[in-house]
Amino acid sequence: MAFTVNTGFGTQIRKSPYFDATVRWGAQGYSVYNHMYIPRDFGDPEQNFWNLISTAILCDVGVERQVEITGPDAARFVQLLTPRNLSTLSVGQCKYVLITNADGGILNDPILLRLGENHFWLSLADSDILLWAQGIAIYAGLDVTISEPDVSPLQLQGPASGQIMQALFGDSIMDLAYFWLREVELDGIPLVVSRTGWSCELGYEIYLRDSAYGNELWERIMVAGQPFGLAPGHTSTIRRIEGGMLSYHADADRHTNPYEVGLGRLVDLDMPAEFIGKAALRRIHDEGLRRKQVGLFIEGEPLAGPNSEFWAVTQDGNTVGKVTSAVYSPRLGYNIALAMVDIDSADIGTRFEVLMPQGAQQAMVVDKPFYDPKKQLVAA
Amino acid sequence: MAFTVNTGFGTQIRKSPYFDATVRWGAQGYSVYNHMYIPRDFGDPEQNFWNLISTAILCDVGVERQVEITGPDAARFVQLLTPRNLSTLSVGQCKYVLITNADGGILNDPILLRLGENHFWLSLADSDILLWAQGIAIYAGLDVTISEPDVSPLQLQGPASGQIMQALFGDSIMDLAYFWLREVELDGIPLVVSRTGWSCELGYEIYLRDSAYGNELWERIMVAGQPFGLAPGHTSTIRRIEGGMLSYHADADRHTNPYEVGLGRLVDLDMPAEFIGKAALRRIHDEGLRRKQVGLFIEGEPLAGPNSEFWAVTQDGNTVGKVTSAVYSPRLGYNIALAMVDIDSADIGTRFEVLMPQGAQQAMVVDKPFYDPKKQLVAA
Numbered sequence: 205m206a207f208t209v210n211t212g213f214g215t216q217i218r219k220s221p222y223f224d225a226t227v228r229w230g231a232q233g234y235s236v237y238n239h240m241y242i243p244r245d246f247g248d249p250e251q252n253f254w255n256l257i258s259t260a261i262l263c264d265v266g267v268e269r270q271v272e273i274t275g276p277d278a279a280r281f282v283q284l285l286t287p288r289n290l291s292t293l294s295v296g297q298c299k300y301v302l303i304t305n306a307d308g309g310i311l312n313d314p315i316l317l318r319l320g321e322n323h324f325w326l327s328l329a330d331s332d333i334l335l336w337a338q339g340i341a342i343y344a345g346l347d348v349t350i351s352e353p354d355v356s357p358l359q360l361q362g363p364a365s366g367q368i369m370q371a372l373f374g375d376s377i378m379d380l381a382y383f384w385l386r387e388v389e390l391d392g393i394p395l396v397v398s399r400t401g402w403s404c405e406l407g408y409e410i411y412l413r414d415s416a417y418g419n420e421l422w423e424r425i426m427v428a429g430q431p432f433g434l435a436p437g438h439t440s441t442i443r444r445i446e447g448g449m450l451s452y453h454a455d456a457d458r459h460t461n462p463y464e465v466g467l468g469r470l471v472d473l474d475m476p477a478e479f480i481g482k483a484a485l486r487r488i489h490d491e492g493l494r495r496k497q498v499g500l501f502i503e504g505e506p507l508a509g510p511n512s513e514f515w516a517v518t519q520d521g522n523t524v525g526k527v528t529s530a531v532y533s534p535r536l537g538y539n540i541a542l543a544m545v546d547i548d549s550a551d552i553g554t555r556f557e558v559l560m561p562q563g564a565q566q567a568m569v570v571d572k573p574f575y576d577p578k579k580q581l582v583a584a
Numbered sequence: 585m586a587f588t589v590n591t592g593f594g595t596q597i598r599k600s601p602y603f604d605a606t607v608r609w610g611a612q613g614y615s616v617y618n619h620m621y622i623p624r625d626f627g628d629p630e631q632n633f634w635n636l637i638s639t640a641i642l643c644d645v646g647v648e649r650q651v652e653i654t655g656p657d658a659a660r661f662v663q664l665l666t667p668r669n670l671s672t673l674s675v676g677q678c679k680y681v682l683i684t685n686a687d688g689g690i691l692n693d694p695i696l697l698r699l700g701e702n703h704f705w706l707s708l709a710d711s712d713i714l715l716w717a718q719g720i721a722i723y724a725g726l727d728v729t730i731s732e733p734d735v736s737p738l739q740l741q742g743p744a745s746g747q748i749m750q751a752l753f754g755d756s757i758m759d760l761a762y763f764w765l766r767e768v769e770l771d772g773i774p775l776v777v778s779r780t781g782w783s784c785e786l787g788y789e790i791y792l793r794d795s796a797y798g799n800e801l802w803e804r805i806m807v808a809g810q811p812f813g814l815a816p817g818h819t820s821t822i823r824r825i826e827g828g829m830l831s832y833h834a835d836a837d838r839h840t841n842p843y844e845v846g847l848g849r850l851v852d853l854d855m856p857a858e859f860i861g862k863a864a865l866r867r868i869h870d871e872g873l874r875r876k877q878v879g880l881f882i883e884g885e886p887l888a889g890p891n892s893e894f895w896a897v898t899q900d901g902n903t904v905g906k907v908t909s910a911v912y913s914p915r916l917g918y919n920i921a922l923a924m925v926d927i928d929s930a931d932i933g934t935r936f937e938v939l940m941p942q943g944a945q946q947a948m949v950v951d952k953p954f955y956d957p958k959k960q961l962v963a964a
Contacts, residue, residue, distance in 0.1 A: 213615045213624050214821060214890035214909055215834040216710065235593045236616035239710065239833055244593045305718060330596065330619065332712035338685060339719025342860060441594060453619055454595040480722060510594040529594055 217241055220266025221356050221418025229426070229436035237267035237330045243438050249509070250534050252435075253442040256403055257535070260362030261437025262425055265402075266418075270355040270411070271314075271326040271334050277346035278322040280477075284344070285326075285337065286316070287462065287479050289472035293318050298383045298398050301326075302462050302470050303333055304481035308488050309458035310465075311336060313450055315400050315409075317385050327357065327409070329452035340480070354415050355396075359439070360425065361407035364432040369408055371428045373397070380408075390424060393417045402439050404447030404573070441510050441531050445540055448499060448572035455497065455528045455542050461488050464544065465497045495525065496550040499572030502539035502558055504565040506532035516559040517543050517567070524549045527558055538577040541567070597621055600646025601736050601798025609806070609816035617647035617710045623818050629889070630914050632815075633822040636783055637915070640742030641817025642805055645782075646798075650735040650791070651694075651706040651714050657726035658702040660857075664724070665706075665717065666696070667842065667859050669852035673698050678763045678778050681706075682842050682850050683713055684861035688868050689838035690845075691716060693830055695780050695789075697765050707737065707789070709832035720860070734795050735776075739819065740805065741787035744812040749788055751808045753777070760788075770804060773797045782819050784827030784953065821890050821911050825920055828879060828952035835877065835908040835922050841868050844924065845877045875905065876930040879952030881960070882919035882938055884945040886912035896939040897923050897947070904929045907938055918957045921947070 218240040226243040233245025243264050246252055255261050273282055283290050286301040293299055295318050303312040303326075312333045317325040326333055337350045360368060369377045373388055377397070380386055385398035394413040401407030412421050426434060441451075450456050450465060462471050462485070473486050500517075507530060515527040525545030533540050541558070549556070554569040570577075598620040606623040613625025623644050626632055635641050653662055663670050666681040673679055675698050683692040683706075692713045697705040706713060717730045740748060749757045753768055757777070760766055765778035774793040781787030792801050806814060821831075830836050830845060842851050842865070853866050880897075887910060895907040905925030913920050921938070929936070934949040950960045 213613075213892075214831065214911075215892065215894055216617075216831050217615065218833065219893070233593075235597065237596075306722060311715060332715055335691060335712055335716035336719045339716045340722050342686060342720050343723035343725070345723070451594060451596050453598065512593075512595065513599070514595055531594075 220264050221412065221415035222264040222266055222358065222422050225419050225422035226264050226436065231436070231438075238269050238328060238332075240267045242267045246436055246438060249441065252437045253440045253534065255433075255435040255437055256362050256405060256440050256443055258363070259433035259435065260360060260364040260368060260429060261435050262422070262429065263359040263361065263438050264422075265359050265409070265439065266356035267330075268327045268357045269334070270353055271328065271337055272351050272353045273324045273326070273337065273348055274322055275346075275348040276322060277348050278324055281341065281344065281346045281348045282316065282324050283477045284340065284479055287471040287473075287481060287485055289475045289477070290316070291475065291477070295320055296384055296386070298385055298400055300383075300470070302467060303336065304462065304479075304485065305458060306481055306484060308461045308481040308484035310452075310456045310460050310462065311458055313452055313456065315398070317396070317398060319385070319387070319396065325355070327411075331452065354413065356412045356415055356418065358410045358412070358421070358425070359401050359403070359407060360410060360429075361401045361403040362405050364429070364434065365405075365407050367432050368425070368429040368434055369397070371432075372425065390421065393421055393424075395421075402449060403443050404449065405443070441529070442533055445529050445531050445542060446533055446536070446574045448542065448574070451529060455544075460544075461485065463488060463493055464495055493547045495544055496547050497528075497542055497544050498550050498569045499574055500527065500530075500541040500543050500556070500558070500567045501570050501577055502527075502530060502541055502565050502567040504539065507539050511541075511560070513561070517545055518557045518559060519549060519555075524556070533574065536574060536577050540574045542572070545569075600644050601792065601795035602644040602646055602738065602802050605799050605802035606644050606816065611816070611818075618649050618708060618712075620647045622647045626816055626818060629821065632817045633820045633914065635813075635815040635817055636742050636785060636820050636823055638743070639813035639815065640740060640744040640748055640809060641815050642802070642809065643739040643741065643818050644802075645739050645789070645819065646736035647710075648707045648737045649714070650733055651708065651717055652731050652733045653704045653706070653717065653728055654702055655726075655728040656702060657728050658704055661721065661724065661726045661728045662696065662704050663857045664720065664859055667851040667853075667861060667865060669855045669857070670696070671855065671857070675700055676764055676766070678765055678780055680763075680850070682847060683716065684842065684859075684865065685838060686861055686864060688841045688861040688864035690832075690836045690840050690842065691838055693832055693836070695778070697776070697778060699765070699767070699776065705735070707791075711832065734793065736792045736795055736798065738790045738792070738801070738805070739781050739783070739787060740790060740809075741781045741783040742785050744809070744814065745785075745787050747812050748805070748809040748814055749777070751812075752805065770801070773801055773804075775801075782829060783823050784829065785823070821909070822913055825909050825911050825922060826913055826916070826954045828922065828954070831909060835924075840924075841865065843868060843873055844875055873927045875924055876927050877908075877922055877924050878930050878949045879954055880907065880910075880921040880923050880936070880938070880947045881950050881957055882907075882910060882921055882945050882947045884919065887919050891921075891940070893941070897925055898937045898939060899929060899935075904936070913954065916954060916957055920954045922952070925949075
C-alpha cells in the first residue's frame with residue numbers, strides 16, 4: 205500500500221527524524237512499522253534493487269526501535285529473552301536472535317547489540333518487544349532497567365557502502381567486522397555503527413543517538429556517498445526474498461516456531477541457562493516438524509508486485525500450505541517466493557499449484573537463498 | 585496519510601475480515617493500527633462526520649484486537665493490569681480502563697469486557713498488550729491463559745444505530761444498557777455486542793467471533809441499516825476530538841499518566857488490590873500535576889485536515905506545551921484541539937500562540953467536551 209504524503213490522519217503514527225529528508229529525496233510511498241512511517245517506495249522498486257546490488261542505498265529504518273536493557277542483571281535478563289546461546293557474545297558484538305514466547309512462538313527477530321558488559325540494545329522488527337520485556341521484568345526479580353532510547357537507525361547497504369563509510373569515518377572503520385559495532389561521532393553527531401543490515405549485501409547500520417540531528421546526518425551521508433553512486437532507497441523486498449530473509453508478520457509470527465523457518469541454529473536447548481520457551485521448544489524439537497518454510501519458483505508472467513495476501517499452495521486440489529512472500533526477481537528472471545508448507549511437501553523439486561488472484565500457477569520447491577533458476581530447475 | 589489500495593508492500597500488514605467489503609463500499613484511504621489496515625477515508629471526512637451525528641455509520645475496527653484472559657486467576661490478573669477498581673465489574677459489563685506500566689505511564693486505553701466469571705477481553709487501542717500481558721504472566725505465578733482470539737469488531741455508531749440493532753436482533757436488544765454486552769447470533773453468525781464505541785453518540789460494537797463471516801456480516805448490517813440511512817464510514821476524528829476522547833500515541837503515550845489526561849477517576853489508589861503502577865501513581869498523585877491536557881479553540885482559517893505533527897504551544901515566545909490533536913469542527917465552526925500544556929498555563933481562558941506549518945495562530949483554553957464557541961469565548 206502506498207501513501208500519498210499530502211494528507212494526514214493525525215499524530216497517531218509517528219515520523220522518524222529522517223521523514224522530511226525522505227520526502228525531500230523523493231519518497232513516494234510509506235508503510236507503517238512499529239507505529240511509525242517507513243518509506244517503502246522511491247518510485248521504482250526494481251531500480252531500488254539495482255541500486256542496492258550495484259552501488260549503495262541509504263534507507264530510513266528509524267522504525268527499528270531499540271529496546272535498551274541495562275543494570276546488574278542485564279545479561280541474565282537478555283538471555284531469558286532468547287533461545288540463542290549468548291555466552292559468547294562479546295562487548296561490541298551483535299547477534300541475530302529470535303524472541304520467543306512460552307509456547308516457543310516467534311515474537312520478533314531483532315539484532316542484539318552488546319554496547320557494554322551490562323548494556324544491550326534489541327533492534328526490533330515490527331512488534332512491541334518493549335512491552336514484552338518490561339512485562340517480564342515486573343515479576344522476574346532481576347535488577348534491570350528497560351527503556352526505548354532516542355535512537356534512530358539508518359541502513360547504508362550495497363557494495364559501495366564500505367567506501368562511503370571510509371569517506372565518512374576514515375580508514376579505521378574498515379576493520380569493523382561482520383556483526384560487530386562501534387561507537388563513533390560524525391562532526392559531533394553521536395552514533396553507533398554496526399556491520400549489519402537486511403539486504404545480504406555488504407552493509408552497515410548507523411544508529412543516530414540524538415534525533416535532533418536527523419536531517420543533518422541524512423544529508424551528510426548523501427553528500428559523502430555521491431561520488432560512489434549512493435541513492436536514497438528503502439529495504440528491498442526483492443533482495444531480501446532472494447536472500448531468504450524473514451519479514452516478521454509475513455513469513456513468521458507468534459504461531460511460527462524457529463525450526464519451521466529453518467532457524468534451529470538460533471536455539472540452544474542444551475545450554476544450562478534458562479530462556480522463555482525452552483520447554484516448549486524442546487517438545488517441538490522432539491516431536492519433529494509438521495510444516496516448514498521453503499523457497500518456490502512460481503511460473504508465469506512476472507508478478508507486478510509483492511503479494512498482498514497469503515496465497516494457498518495446493519497439491520491435487522488439497523491445500524498443503526501458503527505463500528507468505530512472493531516477488532519477481534529481475535536478476536533471476538523468475539517469480540520467487542517463501543512458502544510455509546506441510547513437511548511431507550517440503551522436499552526440493554516438489555511441485556505445487558499456487559492460487560493467486562490472477563489465477564493458479566505451477567510452482568516448484570527450490571533451495572534458498574535463491575540462485576540461478578535454470579540450474580535448480582535442471583537439478584530437480 | 586492516505587493509502588492507494590492498488591499497490592502492496594506484501595503481507596506484513598494484515599487485512600481485517602471486512603477489508604474487501606470496505607474497498608467495495610468505497611474506502612479510499614487506510615491507515616495501519618495494531619499491524620492491520622484500518623479504513624480512515626471514504627472520500628469526505630466531513631460527510632462521514634455528518635453521517636455519524638445525523639444517522640449512523642458502520643466502521644471496520646477489526647484492528648481493535650482482543651486480548652482474551654481466562655483461567656482460575658483471570659479476575660486477579662486483569663486487576664493487576666489496570667488502576668481502575670474492578671471489584672464491581674459484573675459478568676456482562678464493560679469498563680473503559682487504562683493499562684499502566686510500573687512508572688504509571690499509559691500503555692493502552694482499552695474497553696474491558698467481562699464475558700464470564702473468569703473470561704475477559706481487552707478490546708485494544710494501538711499497542712501490543714498481548715505481549716505485555718503474556719510477559720507479566722511469565723513470572724506472575726497466576727493461573728491464567730492469555731491469547732488473541734479470532735474476534736473482529738465493527739462499530740455501528742450514530743443516533744439511528746439503536747433502530748438498526750433492533751432490526752437486526754429484535755426488540756430484546758433495546759434493553760442493552762450503556763457499557764453492557766450480550767452474546768448473540770445473527771443467522772448463525774456468532775457475535776458479542778456491546779453498547780460502546782468511540783463517537784460520544786449512541787452506538788454499539790459488534791464483535792465477530794469467526795472471521796470467515798466478515799463479508800456476510802458487513803453486508804447483512806448494511807442491508808438492515810439501509811432504511812435508516814446507514815452509511816459505510818470510519819472513526820471520526822472530528823467527533824472524537826469534539827468529545828475530548830483520546831487517540832493513543834497522539835494524545836497519550838507511555839510517558840503520559842492518567843491524571844495528566846484528566847482520567848484520575850480511572851485510578852483507585854485506595855483499593856486493597858494491587859495493580860502495576862500503583863506506587864508510581866501514588867507518588868505522581870501526591871506530587872501533583874506538572875502538565876495537563878486542555879481543550880483549545882484555535883483562531884484562523886478552517887484547518888484543511890488533522891495535524892500530522894505536534895504543534896508547539898507558546899506564551900510570550902516560551903514553549904509551554906504542544907497540540908496533540910487538532911481539527912476543524914464544521915458543527916462548531918471552529919478549529920478545536922487537544923493540547924498538553926504546563927499546569928500553570930492550563931486554566932480556562934488562558935491564551936496561547938500555536939505554531940503551525942502555515943504560521944502562528946492565537947488559541948485559547950476552553951472546556952472539553954467542546955460546545956458552542958461563542959458561549960465559551962464570552963465566558964472567558
